[in-house]
Amino acid sequence: DARVTQTPRDKVTEMGQEVTMRCQPILGHNTVFWYRQTMMQGLELLAYFRNRAPLDDSGMPKDRFSAEMPDATLATLKIQPSEPRDSAVYFCASGSLDAEQFFGPGTRLTVL
Amino acid sequence: AQSVTQLGSHVSVSEGALVLLRCNYSSSVPPYLFWYVQYPNQGLQLLLKYTSAATLVKGINGFEAEFKKSETSFHLTKPSAHMSDAAEYFCAVSKMDSSYKLIFGSGTRLLVRP
Numbered sequence: 001d002a003r004v005t006q007t008p009r010d011k012v013t014e015m016g017q018e019v020t021m022r023c024q025p026i027l028g029h030n031t032v033f034w035y036r037q038t039m040m041q042g043l044e045l046l047a048y049f050r051n052r053a054p055l056d057d058s059g060m061p062k063d064r065f066s067a068e069m070p071d072a073t074l075a076t077l078k079i080q081p082s083e084p085r086d087s088a089v090y091f092c093a094s095g096s097l098d099a100e101q102f103f104g105p106g107t108r109l110t111v112l
Numbered sequence: 113a114q115s116v117t118q119l120g121s122h123v124s125v126s127e128g129a130l131v132l133l134r135c136n137y138s139s140s141v142p143p144y145l146f147w148y149v150q151y152p153n154q155g156l157q158l159l160l161k162y163t164s165a166a167t168l169v170k171g172i173n174g175f176e177a178e179f180k181k182s183e184t185s186f187h188l189t190k191p192s193a194h195m196s197d198a199a200e201y202f203c204a205v206s207k208m209d210s211s212y213k214l215i216f217g218s219g220t221r222l223l224v225r226p
Contacts, residue, residue, distance in 0.1 A: 004155075043216045048211070102158070103148075103157070105154060
């Protein structure tokens with residue numbers, strides 16, 4: 001049963017610390033998306049990759065967020081330095097055909 | 113530009129009653145449309161999708177949706193609600209370019225009363 005996996009599932013950190021979230025897309029999927037979900041803003045697209053190349057990261061705060069795909073099995077989202085307003089659930093999704101996206105379980109980030 | 117509107121941020125039904133969650137879209141070309149469900153503390157799970165084949169689409173857990181071009185709607189229905197259907201439901205439309213981006217509605221939280 002192919003699934004998108006994300007680690008960690010929960011992260012509590014203090015303001016100013018670096019946070020790294022990891023995602024393993026479904027094998028064979030060539031598109032990876034990062035979303036942020038909050039009560040106030042709902043689901044926001046932060047960035048996406050196709051064939052490991054970043055195509056659009058216009059949804060990310062550029063000064064503190066960065067997203068990479070070091071290889072086809074790993075996508076990372078990094079926040080440095082973290083701030084309380086970054087507290088949210090971060091989802092990774094992967095896809096290939098028909099625009100269908102498969103979501104991971106999310107990383108719940110709390111920045112104190 | 114494509115957009116999605118979900119009418120009603122909260123819908124409450126009795127167990128066994130009909131579920132109807134509304135979704136309207138705007139798109140200059142025939143879109144791909146999706147319904148996702150999110151259970152507490154979980155990611156989004158695909159319920160069903162419309163990709164320009166049959167206009168009545170059947171999904172998992174007894175849900176179905178009908179694509180109505182004339183009404184620009186893609187409402188989600190289920191004949192009889194179960195307690196386990198309580199969740200948040202998101203309608204999404206695919207940007208009809210090569211990006212495969214999804215534009216999500218704001219979500220509808222379904223409450224099922226015993």
